[in-house]
Amino acid sequence: MLEGLTMTGSMINRRLLGLLRKESLQILRDPSSIAIAFVLPVVLLLLFGYGVSLDSKHxxxxxxxxxxxxxxxxxxxxxxxxxxxxxxxxxxxxxxxxxxxxxxxxxxxxxxxxxxxxxxxxxxxxxxxxxxxxxxxxxxxxxxxxxxxxxxxxxxxxxxRQIPVSVPVEAQTRIWFNPELASRNYLVPGLLVVNMTLVGALLTALVLAREWERGTLEALMVTPVTIGEILIGKLLPYFVLGMGGMVLSVVMALFLFEVPMRGSFWVLAVCSTLFLLSALGMGLLISIVTRNQFVAGMIAILATFLPAFLLSGFLFDIGSMPVVVQVLTHVVAARYFVAILQTLFLAGDVWSLILPNAAALVLMAAFFLGLSRRRLRKRIE
Incomplete structure (x- = not known):
């Protein structure tokens, strides 16, 4: 009995490692995946860091x-x-x-x-x-x-003119968290969310859709590989890719744009993991439902990238939006990650803000990954 279980576990490990190796080679052979993960975030950071400013000067x-x-x-x-x-x-x-x-x-x-x-x-x-x-x-x-x-x-x-000035009230202003009033310190952390959304949602939205179009997923379905192994094999390489892009973006934010980092890097890593899992889940669900690369890419941009750009608080204050739109922002995962990043970079480990937003990311990641697992079945429909 023990020997049989050992052999079964060894076969599962070999299947999973084979799937991971296959997907990793596919990423290395596809220049667009590397470009979206590493080149596009650099371009966006340079564009927003140097070219976009909310400060009115000169x-x-x-x-x-x-x-x-x-x-x-x-x-x-x-x-x-x-x-x-x-x-x-x-x-x-x-x-x-x-x-x-x-x-x-x-x-x-x-x-x-x-x-x-x-x-x-x-x-x-x-x-x-x-x-x-x-x-x-x-x-x-x-x-x-x-x-x-x-x-x-x-x-x-x-x-x-030595004329006495009588001022009944004197205002003494102190600016917390961003004393330089530099919009770059506010924009760059929010842009990290947009970058991770692109890597997590857009790339994975094309994964299974590409397999369906090429007919390779049908061949994979008739093998002993399980649905769980397929999902792990598809998601883990893109998770590593997304975290690599996140590390690159954080290094640029700290050393190139000199954005202060007042919170813990461990908290940043954990919260980035939660958000990336939710983005991967959204992209994977889109890929499973559409089965077409073009449609999957368009839906991913409309359902993930644009909300992350417009409804997350990255550029526009959520409190200034109409009530209906404010309610709609609660289903946008980027809203919670933007709040976490701006808190970690500019204020520090403010747990009263970090924990509720992190809990929301956990729920959204569990929802999208669970729904993706439920929608992907080992049968050809």
Missing amino acids: VPIGIVVEQPGAETASFVAAFRQSVYFEPRIYRSLQAGRAALRERRVDGILVLAADFAQRLKGDRDAPIQVIVNGVDANSARLLEGYVQGVWSIWLQRELEA
């Missing part, structure tokens, strides 16, 4: 100076010294408005002819601010930056 702004003087020169100098603005001087409001219409500037500040007189006297010296509101977010940022530069300049002017 914004072209027009300053209309109707009557030049020492006060207006001081005001313009304050904007020249700011990293947020590139001021351009105009002598009339008509010229400034023309520049705004032609998108040569994003906003206009108008200093009226009596600006210096009002500033020296007891009357108010208002400035007119006209902002291009086509991009509402940029318009709000520009308005806030203008108010910041204006308030700092006004305080310096009053101090230079």
Whole structure:
């Protein structure tokens, strides 16, 4: 009896090792798999790390100076010294408005002819601010930056004239987790989720679909190999591929983009494993259902990549979305992994955030892998 069990276990091991070797050779012979796993994440990281920024700096702004003087020169100098603005001087409001219409500037500040007189006297010296509101977010940022530069300049002017400044409330701002306010520190961790989604879901979505199209899966079904062995043989090589791409992305994030890592690497590895298993399960389920590479690829992009890009909180704040869309994000696995990565990189091991999101990934991985096991049967339909 013991000898029979030993022989059976040895045969299972040989079958599984054969399947793993077959799938590994298939990956090595397919340049597209290597490109999606290693080249595409590097390209996306370089593109978003260097080319995409949510920070508004060097914004072209027009300053209309109707009557030049020492006060207006001081005001313009304050904007020249700011990293947020590139001021351009105009002598009339008509010229400034023309520049705004032609998108040569994003906003206009108008200093009226009596600006210096009002500033020296007891009357108010208002400035007119006209902002291009086509991009509402940029318009709000520009308005806030203008108010910041204006308030700092006004305080310096009053101090230079030895005029007492009475401020009943003084705000002392402290920025936690991302004190540099660098959007790169926010974007790069979220982009790791998009990369792992591509590797996990897109590649595995093509695995069984390719086998069905080539007719090799039917030949595999008539062998003694079990469904569990088929699934392990298909998933394990792509799991290794996905984790390799994740390691490469993390190394780039830490050493190339200098994103801080305040959490534990072990927690990062465990949570990455959970998310990759859920992505592999989704891709495998798509592959089993469609049996066509083109259809499987399109469904994988629509069902996994786009939600990971748009509904995960990677680029857009989930709390600002409509209620219906917020509810929909709860079925997107990337939402939970984005929250974990941003917490690990910028805040640390905050267990009250990590554990619930990790539990959600466990449930989603179990659901998709279990459903894939149930849908794949050893019979030709």
